Amino acid sequence: MQGGGLTIRALGIRILIRADAELSRRLRYAWRDLLQMDDGGPHTIELRFDAGVAVEHALATLTATAVAATPHLAFHAAVVSSAGAVVAVPGQSGMGKTTLSGALLRVGYAYRSDEVLAVDRTSTQTVAFPRPLALTSEAWGVLALDANTRPTAGTEVHVDPRLLGGVDGTARPVTDVILAARSDQGPARLEQCEPGAAAVPLLRSSFNHYSDPANSFHTTVALLRACRVWRASYSNAADLAVLVRQTIG
Amino acid sequence: MIRCPSPLPGVVVEDLERDVCLYRVDTDEVLVLNQSGSDVWRLVDGSTPVELIIERLALAYQVDQETIRADVVAVIEDLGGKGFLVDAAAGEGSP
Numbered sequence: 282m283q284g285g286g287l288t289i290r291a292l293g294i295r296i297l298i299r300a301d302a303e304l305s306r307r308l309r310y311a312w313r314d315l316l317q318m319d320d321g322g323p324h325t326i327e328l329r330f331d332a333g334v335a336v337e338h339a340l341a342t343l344t345a346t347a348v349a350a351t352p353h354l355a356f357h358a359a360v361v362s363s364a365g366a367v368v369a370v371p372g373q374s375g376m377g378k379t380t381l382s383g384a385l386l387r388v389g390y391a392y393r394s395d396e397v398l399a400v401d402r403t404s405t406q407t408v409a410f411p412r413p414l415a416l417t418s419e420a421w422g423v424l425a426l427d428a429n430t431r432p433t434a435g436t437e438v439h440v441d442p443r444l445l446g447g448v449d450g451t452a453r454p455v456t457d458v459i460l461a462a463r464s465d466q467g468p469a470r471l472e473q474c475e476p477g478a479a480a481v482p483l484l485r486s487s488f489n490h491y492s493d494p495a496n497s498f499h500t501t502v503a504l505l506r507a508c509r510v511w512r513a514s515y516s517n518a519a520d521l522a523v524l525v526r527q528t529i530g
Numbered sequence: 531m532i533r534c535p536s537p538l539p540g541v542v543v544e545d546l547e548r549d550v551c552l553y554r555v556d557t558d559e560v561l562v563l564n565q566s567g568s569d570v571w572r573l574v575d576g577s578t579p580v581e582l583i584i585e586r587l588a589l590a591y592q593v594d595q596e597t598i599r600a601d602v603v604a605v606i607e608d609l610g611g612k613g614f615l616v617d618a619a620a621g622e623g624s625p
Contacts, residue, residue, distance in 0.1 A: 476546050480546065498542050
C-alpha cells in the first residue's frame, strides 16, 4: 500500500487512516475540517482500508468508528449554527436530518454535523463533526442542487458542506433543540414547548448513553436547562429552514 | 394500593424548570412529570403516607383534599405501576 495515511481528530478521537494514495487524497479532501497534523503521539485508533475501497464506505466506517469510541455523549442529530444560536435536530436515520441540515445551510446557518451531536460530559459544550453530507436524490431536489449531477434514485452522494454554506468547527453550547416530525401536507410549523419534552427523544437518539447511563441522564438534562425546545412539523425541509431562520435567528 | 410511597432505589432524579425528570438505569426508562406530578414526587420520601401527601398538597394549592385526592392517588399508582416508586409500607401489618 502506497501513499500512507492521514490523521484526523473526530469526536475527541485521534484516528490514523491507512489507505492507498487515491483514497487518502479523497479522504483528506472530504475530512479536511477534521484533519490534524500528525504530531507523532499515540493514536487512539488505526483504520486500514484496502485498495479499491469506495470512499463512501470509508467515510461511513470513519463515522461509525468515531461514534463508537468517542468519550463524549453522542446523539443522533443534525447540528447547525449561526452567530447567536446552535440548533440541534435529534432523530433516527431516515427522518430527514441530512436534508434538513442542507436546507438550514441554504438559509444561512453554518454546518456542524448532519449526524452527530457530541456533548462534552462535563462542560456540555458541543464538539462539531462536520463530515460531508450524504445526500439522496430526493434531498438533491429539495435543495435545488445542479440537476446534472443529481444521484440516481436509491443512492447517496457525499457532498462538501461548503457547496451549501459555511462550516463551524468551534466548541459551543446548544441553544435550541427542535423536535421535528414530517407531515404529508400543510405549512411548516414551529412552536416552543417545555424543555422536558426533549428529554426522552434526546436519550432515545443517543449512541452511547448506555456506557454511563446515570451521568448521561444528568448531562442531557443539564443541556436542556440551557436550551429552548421547539416542536416542528413540515412536509418540505426548505420551508421549515426558512421558518427556523426567521424564528430562532 | 400504595400507602407510603418511596422512590425506587437507584432512580435518578433531575429538576428541569418546573418539571421533574426521572430515569431508571435498570430499564433505561425516562419519565418527565408535569408540574402537578412533580409536586407529588417531591413529597415522596418513603416516610410520608399518601394521606399526608394529599393534606400537604391541598394546603399548598389551597383546595379541599377531596378535590385533589383522586389525582394524587392516580399519580402515585401510575408511578408505582411504572416501577419508579415502591410502597415502603408493604409488608407492614401482615401476619
